[in-house]
Amino acid sequence: MCGIAGIFNLHQPHPIEPTLLAQINNAQLHRGPDDEGYYIDEHVGLAHRRLSIIDLSSGHQPIFNEDDSVVIVFNGEIYNYQALYDELTQLGHTFKTVSDTEVIVHAWEEWQEQCLSRFTGMFAFALWDKNRHQLFIARDRVGKKPLHYTVTAEGQFVFGSELKVLTSHPKVSRTKRTQHLEDFLHFGYVPDPYTAYQDIFTLEAGHFLLLSPGQEFKQQQYWDLTYSPTILDEQQAKEALIEELQQAIAYRLIADVPLGAFLSGGVDSSAMVALIAQQQSSPLQTCSIGFSDKQYDESSYATAMAKRYKTNHHSQEVDSSELMDLSALQDMYDQPFADSSSLPTWKVCQMARKHVKVAISGDGGDELFAGYRRHRLLLAENKIKGKIPASIRQPLFGTLGKLYPKMDWAPQPLRAKTTFQSLGMSMLDGYAHGISKMSAPLRHSLYSQQYMSDLQGYSANEHLLRYKDSLPDDPLKQIQYLDFKTWLPGDILTKVDRASMATSLEVRAPLLDHNFIEWGFGLPSHFNIQKEQGKSLFKKSLEPWVDNDILYRPKMGFSMPIAKWFRHELADKLRQTVLSEAMLDSGQFGSQQLSTLVNDHQSGRSDHSASLWSLWMYAQFLQAQG
Numbered sequence: 001m002c003g004i005a006g007i008f009n010l011h012q013p014h015p016i017e018p019t020l021l022a023q024i025n026n027a028q029l030h031r032g033p034d035d036e037g038y039y040i041d042e043h044v045g046l047a048h049r050r051l052s053i054i055d056l057s058s059g060h061q062p063i064f065n066e067d068d069s070v071v072i073v074f075n076g077e078i079y080n081y082q083a084l085y086d087e088l089t090q091l092g093h094t095f096k097t098v099s100d101t102e103v104i105v106h107a108w109e110e111w112q113e114q115c116l117s118r119f120t121g122m123f124a125f126a127l128w129d130k131n132r133h134q135l136f137i138a139r140d141r142v143g144k145k146p147l148h149y150t151v152t153a154e155g156q157f158v159f160g161s162e163l164k165v166l167t168s169h170p171k172v173s174r175t176k177r178t179q180h181l182e183d184f185l186h187f188g189y190v191p192d193p194y195t196a197y198q199d200i201f202t203l204e205a206g207h208f209l210l211l212s213p214g215q216e217f218k219q220q221q222y223w224d225l226t227y228s229p230t231i232l233d234e235q236q237a238k239e240a241l242i243e244e245l246q247q248a249i250a251y252r253l254i255a256d257v258p259l260g261a262f263l264s265g266g267v268d269s270s271a272m273v274a275l276i277a278q279q280q281s282s283p284l285q286t287c288s289i290g291f292s293d294k295q296y297d298e299s300s301y302a303t304a305m306a307k308r309y310k311t312n313h314h315s316q317e318v319d320s321s322e323l324m325d326l327s328a329l330q331d332m333y334d335q336p337f338a339d340s341s342s343l344p345t346w347k348v349c350q351m352a353r354k355h356v357k358v359a360i361s362g363d364g365g366d367e368l369f370a371g372y373r374r375h376r377l378l379l380a381e382n383k384i385k386g387k388i389p390a391s392i393r394q395p396l397f398g399t400l401g402k403l404y405p406k407m408d409w410a411p412q413p414l415r416a417k418t419t420f421q422s423l424g425m426s427m428l429d430g431y432a433h434g435i436s437k438m439s440a441p442l443r444h445s446l447y448s449q450q451y452m453s454d455l456q457g458y459s460a461n462e463h464l465l466r467y468k469d470s471l472p473d474d475p476l477k478q479i480q481y482l483d484f485k486t487w488l489p490g491d492i493l494t495k496v497d498r499a500s501m502a503t504s505l506e507v508r509a510p511l512l513d514h515n516f517i518e519w520g521f522g523l524p525s526h527f528n529i530q531k532e533q534g535k536s537l538f539k540k541s542l543e544p545w546v547d548n549d550i551l552y553r554p555k556m557g558f559s560m561p562i563a564k565w566f567r568h569e570l571a572d573k574l575r576q577t578v579l580s581e582a583m584l585d586s587g588q589f590g591s592q593q594l595s596t597l598v599n600d601h602q603s604g605r606s607d608h609s610a611s612l613w614s615l616w617m618y619a620q621f622l623q624a625q626g
Contacts (some may be wrong), residue, residue: 043128071128077508137209164334185615286311370529438610566609597611
């Protein structure tokens, strides 16, 4: 696991400045503290920071082919590299190392862009082919490894694993993208392919770039998630699920360094620990985070799983004092990021790194098997939408959504405002409404008149329209597809990558093995949601290995008691941060509206904790910008 960076001359060849290349590469020192390496010619400069996991003795990068005409810098792991090594050797390729990085070099020589279909793993890499005068840059299918890029006014293509690599280059524009605040307050992150900066972009998951001097660069999607229903009965499906998942886990147990697992006490992490225990006899190192507020604490379930499988378990409690200074957290992401579980994720990564260099996570289970509460709610809403003509439904429920009061204090069945609003919307707008960190009316009420004018009618919902023509016919699969395109790479995988890399820890996610994803996404929707139970088949498959009180208890999520802390322990800090000089001087907000939001939450009239956390993190971003 590493960090990569580079500079490519799009037009006239001229030497890349070595000190500049080293400067941008060292901005991501934390991603690879074990080693660094460089390659420079008149067209390109490639840089690498290494966290040594496989082939410790000869995996130094950049790595070349036999005659040094192809060179690569690589971030990630190719889990099936040994099989590809054997195949490529049979085809006549000669290897200097036993690293997965060199496999990519020879795979490119043999299959060019089609090499990507051969790889099982997580990756972002840049490969320069001197004979073809081509720079080939690719990102893995679901976006586990990041890659950002820009083009300077001087015609240099600059790329790196983190935004700080690019913003460390003196010629890279740092002009903010006007729409980034609207996107952020809606999604809780800035969705790919955009960033907070006007001229800096993110290479989307499952895409590659092909660049040649003097030519327009080519961007292309090489993988997409498609739905082809698998015909199996329930027993066959359960057996196949475990078999497929065991194979995905086996790939991810390959390492030349100590390996452990996150164990939150939820279904997915418990599944990983249980199934890893079937494949290795030595005790597994496991780590969990807890909270003093038992409503958010899963540590007792994690302890129970650790005892059952005799792991070496480590636990730590997070309290409100951890939020007094979030500058380090903001520095990880380089742009606004509002997932409140980013803090406990960072803490569990810090803890794990004390004991291991690689950790297995349960990320992806909820997206693949429909485990979020919103999956069930949106599916139920879509069934209602299908029974009522839009000409009746939209004005009826749209009006109810406007008139019905927001009652966060009331029992769940009486909090119908959001449901009415969603029922009056199209499928895509309903999805956008369901995942939003802050509703459109609330966002607009906070914006200054100047910022509303600057947006020129832009709405964050527009981002989802890009996927309209690719949606499957099945309503639940539509929701899951959008999760894989937006929420998973933009939030979950960004959170884990930055938190783990900040502590020089590699995290592997078997549930996001692309072969397992393709198999699991093919399961008919009735296998995922049965009798209001999400992840139904997945949980049934795990019954021999995971206790029922873990499998079938209500989902808690990896979050913190933010609402309570903002009313008590962090009340003053919240007010100081959200009403800080940086926020009020930005010209994007109305000061009175921000004050009202804080007052309404702290008085208990409303629960604005998610919105206030987003504003708290945006204030951190503004302060970091100076």
